[in-house]
Amino acid sequence: MAVWYLQILWTHVGCVIASGSLFFTRGCMMLAGLPAANHVALRRVSVLIDSLLLAAAIALTTIIHQYPFVQAWLTVKVVLLVVYIALGVFALRRGRTRTIRAICFVAAMLVFLFIVSVARAHDPLGIFMRL
Numbered sequence: 001m002a003v004w005y006l007q008i009l010w011t012h013v014g015c016v017i018a019s020g021s022l023f024f025t026r027g028c029m030m031l032a033g034l035p036a037a038n039h040v041a042l043r044r045v046s047v048l049i050d051s052l053l054l055a056a057a058i059a060l061t062t063i064i065h066q067y068p069f070v071q072a073w074l075t076v077k078v079v080l081l082v083v084y085i086a087l088g089v090f091a092l093r094r095g096r097t098r099t100i101r102a103i104c105f106v107a108a109m110l111v112f113l114f115i116v117s118v119a120r121a122h123d124p125l126g127i128f129m130r131l
Helices: 002-031 040-064 072-094 098-121 126-130
Strands: none
Touching: 002 040, 002 072, 002 098, 072 098, 098 126
16 A cells, blocks of 8 residues: 555645635635535535545555554644534534634634644644744
8 A cells, every 4th residue: 555655645635625625615605694605515525525535544544654642743633633623513504603603714724724734744733843
């Protein structure tokens, strides 16, 4: 499987970009008051992208022999992924008011960007490792 490392890595990176872009687009649509933000087609595409993202992530951990709850940076990514998902649910569906949805949306985007910084740095502090 190691011979496929670069293809799996770029699939993972591409899915991160696609997932984040779709979430950002849906969040902006929600803030604009467009009901299409939760259209069934967008939700299904999101599930497809996120499933492929997860499969690529699992394949990468197997190839590089680094695992969550063993390496700190991967543990931080997994924990923050759960936070990101919870914030995303409140941003797009469960938030009772538009203000709560907007706050959750901004917080989810910040968590998403921090997850990316942790992944790039391979350090649990991500962008803050140089402070």
